[in-house]
Amino acid sequence: MSDIQIQPKDTPTLCIGLFGFGVVGEGLYKVLQQTPSLNATIKKVCIRNAWKKRNAPAELFTDNPDDLLEDGEINVIVELIDDATAAFGIVSQALSNHKAVVSANKKMIAEHFPTLLSLQQQYEAPFLYEAACCASIPVIRNLEEYYDNDLLQSISGIVNGSTNFILTRMQEGQPDFTAALLLAQQLGFAESNPLLDIGGFDATNKLSILLAHAYGITVSPADLLFAGIQQLQPGDIAYAHEKHCRIKLVATATRLRNGQVAAFVLPQLVAAESQLFHVQDEYNGVLIESSFADRQFFYGKGAGSLPTASAVLSDISALRYAYRYAYRKKYQQVPPMLSHDFYLQVYVSAPNATAIPTDRFTRIEERFTGKGRNYITGVIAASALQQNDWWKQEGISLIVGAAGIMEDVELRSIQHQSLTLAGVKAEN
Ligand SMILES: NC(=O)c1ccc[n+]([C@@H]2O[C@H](COP(=O)([O-])OP(=O)(O)OC[C@H]3O[C@@H](n4cnc5c(N)ncnc54)[C@H](OP(=O)(O)O)[C@@H]3O)[C@@H](O)[C@H]2O)c1
Secondary structure (H helix, E strand, C coil): CCCCCCCCCCCCCEEEEEECCCHHHHHHHHHHHCCHHHCEEEEEEECCCCCCCCCCCHHHEECCCHHHHCCCCCCEEEECCCCHHHHHHHHHHHHHCCCEEEECCHHHHHHCHHHHHHHHHHHCCCEECHHHCCCCCCHHHHHHHCCCCCCEEEEEEECCHHHHHHHHHHHCCCCCHHHHHHHHHHCCCCCCCCHHHHCCHHHHHHHHHHHHHHHCCCCCHHHCEECCCCCCCHHHHHHHHHCCEEEEEEEEEEECCCCCEEEEEEEEEEECCCHHHHCCCCEEEEEEEECCCEEEEEEEECCCHHHHHHHHHHHHHHHCCCCCCCCHHHHCCCCCCECCCCEEEEEEEECCHHHCCHHHCCEEEEEEECCCCEEEEEEEEHHHHHHCCHHHCCCCEEEEEEEEEECHHHHHHHHHHHHHHCCCCCCC
């Protein structure tokens, strides 16, 4: 078992054991060849299928994980495989063997976050995963180092490149969902299991990781309110177009007035004034609002071989100066609570009007009944969506309106104004 000490002053040679030689793994192999100054070499690559032909010398490859995990000379394990269960085994064993680990596997990280925190503490081994959220955009390290918990108001963004690519195609006159998904897969943006992308699971895994670094909140992705884009219909796209908006799958975490945090991943109508409106194709964009710096916008490629490999490379480089996440917002501050006590302004559509349960709405603003498509806009409590999944049934689409989150006080004020206008209540 090797007990590596990575000191800033001696800038050690990083001897890498790489798991996976797919879109990202091969991309990393290529970018490392172009950055000799990093002083990092790949000693061995572990893959699943030993018979596959690779664009690298055959002697580099093995299908035995222990050739990497039990090699005392290898001091960094880079895990880039598409199997979250196997990845967790690899990362756990690597950390237990005191090896530094870099990963891009958001599903594995989000689902095993508490255990991975404990392993890092127990074995004092660094574990970095910048590529797991928004690929080439350095959002985790920024949240970790730059934004103090008290100052961070909200983080919202397009964090899944494939769904954004599909939505872009669909909103630019190519309404065939399956064809757009196939193209995303061919271009290397999509997960091996496309349901992870289109079902919103990937974006939710990323949101759960972002919550840990933004606010110190540890939450299982399954406990977050989320949906993907597979329910969206051409009529929804037409509605967005009429309103001069674009539909985007947006991950949101925002502080409520009581200091708690609301978080969800849902399709959202985004108006042209928002920077997110202009994030197209496989690009990702993240808006961060803080008390004093106001609003900042990060934009970059959220998927693909070299952009993702560049974030992995940045983590490998950070290991040379002994960088590790301190998780200060979790360990040195009291993290805020996650809350479902808020409302969402929504558009809900269905093939027939009776499929939309109007009694679930706290407030109804607009109803449309037409041939083949019916919709209602209004306000729904997030807790009601969390508790019941009628809105995830076949044929129903729910899209957050441009107004987004509402709190109790705002809702009461709108209701009061409506009643006043209707002459039911006197103005005060
Ligand atoms: N693609 C992107 O744009 C992107 C962006 C951000 C993050 N990521 C993440 O990066 C990781 C890799 O994605 P990818 O797109 O590169 O996947 P990929 O192209 O499907 O490649 C997966 C690689 O993992 C290998 N593999 C699978 N199970 C293995 C196991 N048990 N042991 C050893 N090797 C195994 C495969 O081996 P064979 O070659 O033998 O099949 C293949 O080389 C995933 O966690 C993904 O979520 C990807």
